[in-house]
Amino acid sequence: MPRRRGVIGLGNPDRGDDSVGILVIRALRGRVPEDVALLEDTGAPLFVLEQFQKFDALILVDAVHSGSPPGTIHGFDGRQIPREVRARTISSHGVGVHDALGLGEALGLLPEIVRVVGIEGNEFDFGAALTPEVEGAIERAVANVLEQLSEIEEVS
Amino acid sequence: MSQTRTIKVDTLARVEGEGSLYVRFSGSHVSEVKLRIPEPPRLFEGILEGRSYEELPDIVARICGICPIAHQMSAINAVEQAFGVAVHPSIRALRRLFYCGEWIESHALHIYLLHAPDYLGYEDAILLARDHKARVEAGLKLKKIGNDLMALLGGREIHPVSACVGGFYKVPTAADLRKMRGPLEEALDLAVETARFVAGFEIPDFEQPYEFVALRHQTEYAINDGRVVSSKGLDIAVDQYLDHFVERQVSHSHALHSSIRGRGSYLVGPLARFHLNFDRLPDSVRGLANELGMTPECCNPFKGIIIRALETVFACEECLRLIDEYEPPPAPRVEVHPRAAVGQGCTEAPRGLLYHRYELDENGIIRTARIIPPTAQSLKRMEEDLYFLVGKMAALPTPELTHRCEQAIRNYDPCISCATHYLQVTVERE
Numbered sequence: 001m002p003r004r005r006g007v008i009g010l011g012n013p014d015r016g017d018d019s020v021g022i023l024v025i026r027a028l029r030g031r032v033p034e035d036v037a038l039l040e041d042t043g044a045p046l047f048v049l050e051q052f053q054k055f056d057a058l059i060l061v062d063a064v065h066s067g068s069p070p071g072t073i074h075g076f077d078g079r080q081i082p083r084e085v086r087a088r089t090i091s092s093h094g095v096g097v098h099d100a101l102g103l104g105e106a107l108g109l110l111p112e113i114v115r116v117v118g119i120e121g122n123e124f125d126f127g128a129a130l131t132p133e134v135e136g137a138i139e140r141a142v143a144n145v146l147e148q149l150s151e152i153e154e155v156s
Numbered sequence: 157m158s159q160t161r162t163i164k165v166d167t168l169a170r171v172e173g174e175g176s177l178y179v180r181f182s183g184s185h186v187s188e189v190k191l192r193i194p195e196p197p198r199l200f201e202g203i204l205e206g207r208s209y210e211e212l213p214d215i216v217a218r219i220c221g222i223c224p225i226a227h228q229m230s231a232i233n234a235v236e237q238a239f240g241v242a243v244h245p246s247i248r249a250l251r252r253l254f255y256c257g258e259w260i261e262s263h264a265l266h267i268y269l270l271h272a273p274d275y276l277g278y279e280d281a282i283l284l285a286r287d288h289k290a291r292v293e294a295g296l297k298l299k300k301i302g303n304d305l306m307a308l309l310g311g312r313e314i315h316p317v318s319a320c321v322g323g324f325y326k327v328p329t330a331a332d333l334r335k336m337r338g339p340l341e342e343a344l345d346l347a348v349e350t351a352r353f354v355a356g357f358e359i360p361d362f363e364q365p366y367e368f369v370a371l372r373h374q375t376e377y378a379i380n381d382g383r384v385v386s387s388k389g390l391d392i393a394v395d396q397y398l399d400h401f402v403e404r405q406v407s408h409s410h411a412l413h414s415s416i417r418g419r420g421s422y423l424v425g426p427l428a429r430f431h432l433n434f435d436r437l438p439d440s441v442r443g444l445a446n447e448l449g450m451t452p453e454c455c456n457p458f459k460g461i462i463i464r465a466l467e468t469v470f471a472c473e474e475c476l477r478l479i480d481e482y483e484p485p486p487a488p489r490v491e492v493h494p495r496a497a498v499g500q501g502c503t504e505a506p507r508g509l510l511y512h513r514y515e516l517d518e519n520g521i522i523r524t525a526r527i528i529p530p531t532a533q534s535l536k537r538m539e540e541d542l543y544f545l546v547g548k549m550a551a552l553p554t555p556e557l558t559h560r561c562e563q564a565i566r567n568y569d570p571c572i573s574c575a576t577h578y579l580q581v582t583v584e585r586e
Contacts, residue, residue, distance in 0.1 A: 044221075046265075046299070099282065106285035107293060 003056040003112075005036045005152060007145055010043035010062040010097060016128030017070070017121025021061040023130070024119070024141045031142070036149060048100035049109065057113035057152045059145055062097050063134075064118030071120060071133035073140055078114030079105060113152055117144055177561060179546050186550070189543045191535060191565070204525040209235045209321055209494065209516060216512070217315040219527070222265065225258040225306065226505030227527075228319045229380060230512040235321045237395070238499025238516050241492055246485035247323045248380065253333075253478040254309040254319070255379050255503070256471040260343060261302030261313070262506035263464045263471075266569045267350060268295025271461050274563040275357040291353060294346045298468065301343040305336055305475065323489030333479045340479070344472035348444065351465035355448040359458045360560070362545060366455055366537070367419065368428035371504050377429070377436040377470060379504045385432055386422065394502045397511055403528065414533040421536040424508025425568065426463040427454060441470045457541055457567040464569075494520030505530055507569050531570045538568050 009025030011018045022040045029038060037055070041047050043062065051058065064074055078101050097116065104110045119141050123131050160182050180188040200219055207215065216231045217224035229251060236243065268291065269281040278284040285292040303313040308328060310316020318324045369390070371382035384400075385391045392400055403412035416422050434442065434452035445451070445466055450459070496518045502511050508530030515524040545564050549557055 046296070049296070050300075099280075102280075102282035103285055103292075106282050107289055107296075 002035065003152065004054065005033075005057045005149065006039060006051065006055040007032070007036060007059045007061065007149070008039045008041060008048065008051060010041055010048070010060060012042055014127060016123035016125055017119075017131055017134045018063045018124050019130060020063050020119045020121060020134050020138065020141070023138055024061045024117075024145065027138055027142045028145060031146065032149060033153075043097055045097075045100040045103065048097060049104055052100075052104045052109045052111055052114070055111045058111045059115045059117060059148055060097055061117045061119070061141060061145065063121040063124075065121055065124065066118075068120045069133070070122035070131055071137035071140075073137060073144055074116075074118035074120065075144065076116040076118065078110065078116050081116065115148060117141055117148075177542070177565065179542065179561060181546060181550065186543055186547045189539050189546065191539050191542065201525040201527055204514075204522050207522050209239075209492075209514075209520040209522065212514075212522065213319050213321070214315075214317065216527070217317075219529075221314050222262050223258055223505050223507070224315050225255055225310070225319070226503055226510050227512070228316070229255060229503045230501040230505075230510045230527075231514070232319060232321050233381065233394075233501025233503060234499040234512045234514050235501075235516065236499070237501060238497040238514060239321070239492055239495055239520075240497075241322055241490060243323055243490060244485040244487075246483055247327075247489070249478050249482060250309060250324065250327060250485075251319070252376075252380050253475055253482075254306065254316075256475045256478070257302045257305030257309070259302070259379075259471040259506050260347075260468055260475075261299050261306060262569075263468045264295050264298035264302060264350075266506075266566075267354060267461055267464055267468075268292055268299075270569070271563075271566050272354065272357075274559070274566060275354075275359075275461070291350075294349060298343055298346045298350070301336075301339045302471075304339065308332065308336060320489060322492045323485065323487070325488060327484055327488045329484060330482055333482050337476065337479055340472055340475050344469065344476065347465065347468040347472050351444060351448060351462065351469055354461050354465050355450070357461070359456060361456075362458060362548065363455045364457065364541060364544065366423040366427070367416065367421070368431045369416075369422045369424050369509060369533075370428040370432045371502055371509060372432055373436065375436070377433050377474075381503070384502060384509070386416070387428075387431060388419065390416065394511075395500045397500060397502065398513070401511075401528075401533075403532070412532055413536040414528065415536060421540055422533070423457075423537050424530045424533050426460050426467055426508075427457065428508065429504060430454065430463045430466070437466075437470055438473060440473060441466055444469060457564065460567045460569075492520075494518060507531060507534075509533060531568070534568050534570070538565060538570070541567070 009021035011021035013019045013022055025038050025040050081098055119134060119137050121134050176192045178190040204215060212231050213228045216227040219227045273280055273284045276284060306316060307313040311318045318326055368387040371378035372385040373382035383391055383393060384397060390400060400417055401414055402417050403414050406413050431452050450462055498515045500513045502509055510530055511528040513526040514522050517523055541564050542561055549560055
């Protein structure tokens with residue numbers, strides 16, 4: 001049976017660079033194989049937790065705020081998010097993706113493959129615009145996701 | 157030797173709200189407790205001015221992702237009172253069913269993901285889940301069943317779209333509802349397990365002389381409607397609310413503090429409902445409460461988690477009853493004729509009494525809006541709890557005392573409860 005594959009973009013469209021996860025999903029539309037589900041969400045942990053059970057391979061795309069230069073693309077295995085990133089929370093949502101991953105891991109719900117593509121953001125204020133550095137990172141993030149999707153296809 | 161000890165829980169911005177805690181005491185004497193919550197619902201009152209009553213349920217649903225139905229129901233009650241709309245009994249029953257779904261979802265979320273880790277010594281629900289996998293799974297399952305019921309009646313579980321003044325845009329068939337029977341029977345079992353589980357927690361010894369305030373209904377455990385009553389003899393119709401309750405500005409908080417005129421703070425929510433309406437619970441729930449050592453006299457806020465679990469049991473039973481008795485109404489909604497009037501509505505949100513008031517013109521346009529959510533009503537009382545708690549437990553080392561304070565805030569299941577879980581704690585010693 002082929003793997004059920006999905007990409008979820010997480011973020012709040014009204015909070016500057018936090019919207020980048022959603023924008024990456026929109027840029028991916030029409031450019032991924034038909035079987036790949038593309039989803040957008042605010043990153044509510046319980047939504048993400050539910051999605052874990054629907055896929056065998058999942059890529060989460062979210063904004064990251066870790067102090068790297070804006071626009072930097074980070075890649076993590078969802079099972080091994082660096083401790084310092086967890087401690088700082090991987091997104092601006094407070095309760096974030098790392099909580100869903102942690103809960104998913106503890107409950108044994110994580111898909112066989114779960115990866116996180118993080119895009120370093122700089123501006124997370126309400127009503128803020130996307131910063132040019134982050135806008136410029138969207139295509140690189142898209143390429144990163146497409147590459148990972150083809151890797152996942154090959155190993156299956 | 158330090159004379160002054162300060163506990164600060166810094167502000168953290170979140171989408172649902174933000175809060176901070178500041179406790180200061182000199183020696184063992186508590187000199188100051190401040191809990192600050194800039195309150196998002198206030199903005200909605202301005203947004204609503206100039207909008208039609210038809211838009212109201214959809215706008216107020218956005219106030220909260222956890223309890224949108226509470227806001228919809230208080231708002232709809234208020235407008236129906238203003239326009240003199242009488243809904244069919246089946247519509248009222250459906251609304252109660254809808255609301256019970258929200259109680260199940262909200263209580264399950266709070267019990268397992270937000271509050272239980274405090275009692276069992278875990279930093280968060282993730283660590284709790286590692287050791288108590290089956291319990292957390294049960295909590296998530298319960299929450300999902302509550303959400304599924306909300307989605308069935310509301311079109312979707314978060315910010316549902318089906319409820320309207322006069323009824324619903326679309327009502328389910330009896331067969332639709334019967335599909336929820338199986339899951340709700342499972343939810344009932346899970347809720348009973350939950351009540352037994354949380355009743356075994358170690359509860360801090362801490363009782364307070366609360367004035368309890370809740371809705372009271374002639375026959376039911378009040379959710380949708382009733383009179384506003386208190387444990388000190390208040391017994392008023394909803395439209396007298398503002399004559400007896402007053403909101404005051406306090407300098408350290410953007411949120412207003414509520415009090416009962418001439419008396420002071422009061423408590424809304426599970427403890428208050430349980431105290432005032434214990435006799436309205438079905439025998440089965442009262443029996444379980446007795447078995448678990450819970451009596452309506454309970455005035456220990458740390459036992460709120462047990463009452464939430466008992467209310468979840470009640471909500472599951474109530475859903476099953478309502479589904480079994482359901483007969484579709486003749487029409488999904490009755491006709492509504494706007495008129496210039498003031499309407500007020502109160503319902504029991506999972507966190508407690510939720511008051512809405514609207515002044516409408518002859519075209520049904522909202523002229524003024526007033527929303528008094530349970531968290532705002534509880535703020536003053538929450539600060540008092542913290543004041544006495546810190547005084548009582550002053551001998552504890554600061555980290556443990558800080559944890560107890562956070563746990564005490566979570567007793568109220570305020571909108572900031574998940575934020576406080578992630579707050580940075582700073583301790584200053586002078």
